[in-house]
Structures are given as structure tokens and as C-alpha cells.
Amino acid sequence: MLDSVIRKDLSASVVQKLVDKDLLPDAKIIITCRPDDEEDLCDEDWLRVEVKGFSEETIRTYLSATLGEDHREVLSNVELLTLSHVPMYALMVAASCSSEDSLQPRTVTEIYINIVRFCLQNSNKTSIKNPNQFIRTKRNEILSLAEAAFNATQRKTVNLEELSCEDSCILSFLKPLDVKVALTEAITIYSFLHYTMQEFFAALWLLKNPDKIREVFQQCFTEEMKHMKHLISFMCRLLNEENPSLMSCLIPTEELKETSEWFFKEMIKACFHTLFLCQCLYESQSSEACIYFLDKLDFYLDLSGENLDPYSCCAVAYVVTQSKEKKIRLNLQDVTVSEQGMRQFLGCLQNVQWYE
Incomplete structure (x- = not known):
């Protein structure tokens, strides 16, 4: 495989x-x-199989088995229920909610922020009284890993060739592979445990180097570099000042604020696909950015022909509900929506002037 x-x-x-x-x-x-x-x-002669994800019944069964009675709190949270449609995120949601003192995440990026903080804290054998301060002490190592992640993502590879760090905190994110280069010699190369974690760190590095962001926006429209767009949604949430904090431990708050002032305008100006922008804005959890986006589109969202999974529906519903004073015109012609997704739309119809 x-x-x-x-x-x-x-x-x-x-x-x-x-x-x-x-x-x-x-x-x-x-x-x-x-x-x-x-x-x-995929070759035309190959068999294509699409994984549709968990149904709501499967989500209930899985979360009940992993969380016990606590799974009811997840089921009552529409964001977490939507995330759990993807099996991998269902696992992450269960892990995030398994601790009584953990706050429930709302977005994919927030789950990854929690994972990074958890790995950093637990890679140290001693008790950490001030996790944020500990992350600050590892700032250079984390940013070095982020740079290696960005370079690997640009090259369309999972091998972190530039990584030379031996810090145990950093290595906790990676898996080693010994590659034989001669009869009696082997080298160790590293890769992330999952490719999306590599994209998360690559997005982190971009925010440390904001002069590269506009270049990435342009690359996303090329066939060779279109995979870079997956970094953008991570950046949207990483620019959010709400807890759990991570970026403020790595990059001065003033720098992040300066980037945030132009980032969303440039992202929307780049004319990305409407549904993709809705997903990015949902990750951002920024009402102000949503209103700016809707105003640019004259409060008209054209989703015609789209195949909307529950997460996409949740993202669109979030953007629509941010418009408190002006109704949204919503084009849903020839849209395919699951039963789970339709429930998301029903919750935002009070903000819709008309739809078709």
C-alpha cells in the first residue's frame, strides 16, 4: 500500500x-x-474507491467506546461532531476530550495546536510548571523543524533532509528510517508521523517569514505547487489570538498582528475557490474576516455544483451566521449535501435572504 x-x-x-x-x-x-x-x-484503468467517512451512527458508536458517558458532550457540540466525520479527526477529538480539564477544540488547527503542546510537554522527563515558558526555551529548535517541514513540502517529499537537530522534544514529532547508502554504512532520515503535521509546521514557518506568504498564494494556482494551499487554513487559525497559545511563544505578538492585518485581505484578493475560503475562514474563527469576505462577494455565495461534506457545510454555515445585519444570498443549485451537512444549513437559514 x-x-x-x-x-x-x-x-x-x-x-x-x-x-x-x-x-x-x-x-x-x-x-x-x-x-x-x-x-x-490514478490511471483510468484503476479502480477508484472513495472513503465517505463516519456516519453519525458510527460516530456515536466510536465515541461511546472511547469516551464512555463523556461522549455525550461531544455529540452536543456541532463542531466536534462535524470533525468526527473524518475517522482520523474522530481519534483526535477523542484524545482531546479524554482529559477532564481539557477544553474542547473547535477546529482542525486547534486540535493540532493541542497535539504540539502535548508532545512538547510530555517529551520532557521532568514536571513542567510553566508550559508556555518551556515552549519559549525550545523556540529555535521548533522553528528549525518548521523550516525543514516547509522545504520538504515545497519539494513534495516527506523526507526532512535539512534536519540536524537531536533534541528529544523535536524528535518526538518524527519517525526515523535507516537507509543503507553503502555496504557498511547507513544514514538516518526523518519524517513526520503524519503528513498533515508536516503541513502544520510548514504553515508555522511561513508565519515566521511573512514575506513568503504572497508567493505561496500565487504558487497555489499552479499545477506543480497547488498542494501548498493546504498550509493556508492552518495559518488562518494560527493567527488567531485565542487560546490555546502557541504562536505567541514562538513569534512576537507584534509581528503576528502586523501579518494578520493584511493576511486575510490578500488571501481573499487571491481569488481562491469560494468553498475553500469558507473553510479557511471557519478555521480562523474571525467574524471580522468573514464580513470582509462576504462584502467582497456582495453577500452572495455561489456553491453551485459542489459536493459538500459535513465539515464543508459547517464552514459555510459559520461564515453565513457571521452576517448579523445583512442577509446572505446562497446558490445551492446542483449541490450534493449529506443528511449531516443539511442540519448545518438549517441552523443558519435565518441569515439567508434566499437560496436556490
Whole structure:
């Protein structure tokens, strides 16, 4: 099975030979990928299978098994219930809510922030009285990892070639792989435990180097670099000043505020897809950015022809409900919406002037 992260390394000779059937011609190959990457990877003769995610019944069963009676709190939280539609995020939600003193996350990025803070705190063998101060002491190491993540993402690889850090806190995010380079010699290369964690750190590095952000915006519209758009939604939430804090421990607050003042305007100006922008704005949890976006579109959201999963519906509903004084015109012509997603829309119809 070729995992979704390996798809970024199809240039590797062994992987390419497997795909081309030059190596193990009788082997059955399964490639997992995001829908956006499907055209680049799948031959017309290949069998295509789409994973639809957890149903609401499955979510209830899974969370009940992992959280016991506490799962009812998750089910009553529409954001967490929506996130749990994706099996991996259901696992993350369960982990985030397993502690009595943990606040429930609302967005994907917030889950990753909690994971990073948890890993950093638990990589130290001694008790940490001030977690934020501890993160500040590891600032240079974290930003070094973030730079390696960004460079690897740009190259469409999961191998962090520039990483030379041996700090245990940093290595807790990574998995090692020994590669034989000679008969009696091997080198160790590192990669993140999951590719989305690499994208999270890459987004972190971009916020430390805001002069590169506009360049990434432009790259997202090219066929070669369109995968870079997945960094943008992470940046939207990382610019939010609300807890749990992470960025303020790594980058001066003044720098983040200065970036935030132009970031959302430039993102919207770049003319990204409407649904993608709604997802980014949902991650941001910024009412002001939503209003700016809606005003630019004259309060008209055209979602015609879209296939909306529950998360997408939650994102659109969030953006719509931010408009308190002006009704939204919503085009839902030929839209495919699941039962879970439709419930999200029903909750925001009081903000809609008309839809079709």
C-alpha cells in the first residue's frame, strides 16, 4: 500500500517502479490520496474507491467506546461532531476530550495546536510548571523543524533532509528510517508521523517569514505547487489570538498582528475557490474576516455544483451566521449535501435572504 504521504515521493525510483509495474508486476497497489491529487495519481484503468467517512451512527458508536458517558458532550457540540466525520479527526477529538480539564477544540488547527503542546510537554522527563515558558526555551529548535517541514513540502517529499537537530522534544514529532547508502554504512532520515503535521509546521514557518506568504498564494494556482494551499487554513487559525497559545511563544505578538492585518485581505484578493475560503475562514474563527469576505462577494455565495461534506457545510454555515445585519444570498443549485451537512444549513437559514 502506498500511503498518501508517499504520493509526494513518486519520483523515488523504487516507488515509481512499483507504480509502473516494473517491480513486483503481480502486486496489488493501493494509493490513498486527497481528492485534489486524484487526477495526478490514478490511471483510468484503476479502480477508484472513495472513503465517505463516519456516519453519525458510527460516530456515536466510536465515541461511546472511547469516551464512555463523556461522549455525550461531544455529540452536543456541532463542531466536534462535524470533525468526527473524518475517522482520523474522530481519534483526535477523542484524545482531546479524554482529559477532564481539557477544553474542547473547535477546529482542525486547534486540535493540532493541542497535539504540539502535548508532545512538547510530555517529551520532557521532568514536571513542567510553566508550559508556555518551556515552549519559549525550545523556540529555535521548533522553528528549525518548521523550516525543514516547509522545504520538504515545497519539494513534495516527506523526507526532512535539512534536519540536524537531536533534541528529544523535536524528535518526538518524527519517525526515523535507516537507509543503507553503502555496504557498511547507513544514514538516518526523518519524517513526520503524519503528513498533515508536516503541513502544520510548514504553515508555522511561513508565519515566521511573512514575506513568503504572497508567493505561496500565487504558487497555489499552479499545477506543480497547488498542494501548498493546504498550509493556508492552518495559518488562518494560527493567527488567531485565542487560546490555546502557541504562536505567541514562538513569534512576537507584534509581528503576528502586523501579518494578520493584511493576511486575510490578500488571501481573499487571491481569488481562491469560494468553498475553500469558507473553510479557511471557519478555521480562523474571525467574524471580522468573514464580513470582509462576504462584502467582497456582495453577500452572495455561489456553491453551485459542489459536493459538500459535513465539515464543508459547517464552514459555510459559520461564515453565513457571521452576517448579523445583512442577509446572505446562497446558490445551492446542483449541490450534493449529506443528511449531516443539511442540519448545518438549517441552523443558519435565518441569515439567508434566499437560496436556490
